[in-house]
Amino acid sequence: MTAKTIISRPIYGTLSPQPGKHHLFIADAEGALAITDMAGKAPPGFFDGAEIVFIPDPEGKHISALEALEPAQLHLPPSFASLLPRLRQTLTNAHMGLRLYLAGTEGLIGQAMQAALEAGVDHTSIETEHRGSLARRMQCVHCKGITENVTTQPAACSHCGLLLLVRDHYSRRLAAFQGVCINAEDRSEIPPMEEAFP
Amino acid sequence: MGITFRKETFRDDFTFKNSPEHIRRFPFPFNEDAYMYAVNIEPHVVGPKGSVLENLIDVDEHYVAEMQDRALVLAEDPLRCQSLPHMTLAGWDLLELLMEQQALGYPEHFTLERNGDRWRWINRPLGIDDTFTFGDVSTLPYGPMEYITRQSQGDFCILDQRDGNLWMDAGMVTTQADWSLDFDIGMNFFEWHAPVPLAHEKGIFTRALKFLTNIQQGKPARRLNWTMTVNPRLDTSPENYHKWGPDRATVTPENVGDKVHLRVELQSFWRLPRSNGIVFPIRCYLIKMDELVTQPKWARRLHRVIRDLPEELATYKGLTRYRPTLVEWLSKLDDDGPTSPGFGPD
Known part of the structure; x- marks a missing residue:
């Protein structure tokens, strides 16, 4: 639980069916359950105009639940990186009125939103729901490298190795939280690393 | 008579210092013996001769050295200067503003000649004499914002105004107090x-935003902000925090006067005519404690402000590690006497 938060920290909601004919869902992990939960509230025929992109875990959990929704298209890329070229094209060619729904881990929501922003989609028009891990995507302010799936506080930068304080300050443009050297003033001070974003 | 530009450094051997005249013109930011946030915005109008407000864009004895330091920062890290694609017009607005203001205030150092869109800009301190076409990026060695802010003291943020908000969409930021433009x-x-x-x-930002989005062309506004810096280092960026952070552990009772600097930002806000953006120059002034305490009123007042600063603010400003040493040193210069109202020295 994050007790006190700051304004740049994203706030996620609960997916709800939006008016429109074209719906694009992007989800990973437990995000599939956000879609199936929403399906109960959707009007008949809603998924006839929907594409669901789901990045499954290695066991393929939740795939059959999504198949049961009978979306117009179900795409199962193995990773977000492998999805990105296709997603960029979809967003570039999208008609006005395409509705975007993002659900799952914070890293997935952030990176899909980043691609949408680059395609000119207004971030406030995007439905989001956070499910699953609180792991953070972090940019090292010093070397600019991104470290994925950060669960500890502090956390080591996977590029330059500095020990970083993972801040709540978040950039949609970078789809990342900011990491700042935690012991810059005295490197001999090594605070204990604790599980903070399970 | 022009300005005598000092040869000095803001890194390595840190030879920066202020001349006696520059000490007296320092924009001391406290008008009473305590500090708390306030929406302390006022019209940016010309102030007394000999003050930093004598001209609306101030050029001082540190100009040449600051521009050299900026060039070093940009060579190491080009991401300190960025402009999103829709901000080029605002960059031209800024170029016009800074050329006009510097030429107006300091005709012996800067000259702007305009012949329609054909402009000639002469910057004598930096040895620049360029002729270019206003609005045509291909006629300048850099984009318009980068070109002129490599020749202007202070950081510059250009804010786009839309949806009732201001968006940080371009900037030249090499002398920042620990925030990252990138x-x-x-x-x-x-x-x-x-x-x-x-x-x-406290609702500070809601009120400040309301004020800023209503700024009109030709009616700039300003405020002061402050922090402290160990060593006269302009580049206290988060990018390099792991390099300058250790300085904060080097303050001793013997070296406080030389090492610890009050860092004041004169922030001004200007509506830009073509883009309708706002430019936000953040001009940084540094003064070491030894220089500051030559004015007894400032010594007394700074002691009281730093001593009584709320812990959260002290932490945010990065003072925690050396505040006790600084307060102890300043206390010896505070005779508990009264201080006169206002910012200036007695």
């Missing part, structure tokens, strides 16, 4: 101020 670019007014403690709860 991280914050593209954020709105509330987002980029998100890490500032206490001020959100």
Whole structure:
């Protein structure tokens, strides 16, 4: 639980069916359950105009639940990186009125939103729901490298190795939280690393 | 008579210092013996001769050395200067503003000649004499914002105004007090101020945004902000925090006067005519404690301000590690006497 938060920290909601004919869902992990939960509230025929992109875990959990929704298209890329070229094209060619729904881990929501922003989609028009891990995507302010799936506080930068304080300050443009050297003033001070974003 | 530009450094051997005249013109930011946030915005109008407000864009004895330091920062890290694609017009607005103001205030150092769109800019301190076509990026060695802000003291943020908010969409930021343009670019007014403690709860940013979005062309505004820096280092960026952070552990009772600097930002806000953006110059002034305490009123007042500063603010400003040493040193210069109202020295 994050007790006190700051304004740049994203706030996620609960997916709800939006008016429109074209719906694009992007989800990973437990995000599939956000879609199936929403399906109960959707009007008949809603998924006839929907594409669901789901990045499954290695066991393929939740795939059959999504198949049961009978979306117009179900795409199962193995990773977000492998999805990105296709997603960029979809967003570039999208008609006005395409509705975007993002659900799952914070890293997935952030990176899909980043691609949408680059395609000119207004971030406030995007439905989001956070499910699953609180792991953070972090940019090292010093070397600019991104470290994925950060669960500890502090956390080591996977590029330059500095020990970083993972801040709540978040950039949609970078789809990342900011990491700042935690012991810059005295490197001999090594605070204990604790599980903070399970 | 022109300005005598000092040869000095803001890194390595840190030879920066202020001449006696520059000490007296320092924009001391405290008009009473305590400090708390306030929306301390006022019209940016010309002030007394000999003050930093004598001209609306101030050029001082540190100009040449500051521009050399900026060039070093940019060579190491080009991401300190960024402009999102829709901000080029605002860059031209800024170029016009800074050329006009510098030529107006300091005709012996800067000259702007205009012949329609054909402009000639002469910057004598930096040995520049360029002729270019206003609005044509291909006629300048850099984009318009980068070109002119490599020749102007202070950081510059250009804010786009839309949806009732201000968006940090371009900037030249090499002398910042620990915030990252590269991280914050593209954020709105509330987002980029998100890490500032206490001020959100006090409604400071809501009121400030309302004021700023209503700024009119030809009616700039200003405010002062402050922090402290160990060693006269302009580049106290988060990018390099792991390099300058250790300085904060080097303050001793013997070296406080030389090492610890009050860092004041004169922030001004200007509506830009073509783009309708706002430019936000953040001009940084440094003064070491030994220089500051030559004015007894400032010594007394700074002692009281630093001693009584709320812990959250002290932490945010990065003073925690050396505050006790600084307060002890300043206390010896505070005779508990009264201080006169206002900012200036007695």
